[in-house]
Amino acid sequence: MKPKDLAAIGLFAIVAAIVSFILANAIFKPPAGSTQVPEVSAIDPIFPDVKNDSNYNSFFNNNALDPTQTVTIGNQNNTVPFR
Incomplete structure (x- = not known):
């Protein structure tokens, strides 16, 4: 191919891209301000005291295990065993 042919193909591709961009924006234009959120x-950053508040006794079990407590097995004082 001659350089003149490549320039013509490149110019045609650029013009086709611009025309398709303009047509796509005209066809698929979203309605302005249609979003309602x-x-x-x-x-509230203040949480109730569920252990002492009587409103929560009906659905919280006071005898249940507390998963936030540290479990110690044996006589080890090492709190970070894998370092």
């Missing part, structure tokens, strides 16, 4: 109220 509900507003959520803020979460």
Whole structure:
């Protein structure tokens, strides 16, 4: 191919890309301002004391195991065994 042919193909590709971009924006244009998002109220940073509040005794079991407590097996004082 001659350089003149390559330039013509390149120019045609650029013009085709611009025309297709303009047509796509005209056809698939989203409606302006159509999005309605509900507003959520803020979460209260103060949590209730569930161990001492009588409102929570009906659905929390006071005799259940507490998974947040440290479990010690044997006589080890090493709190980070894998370092």
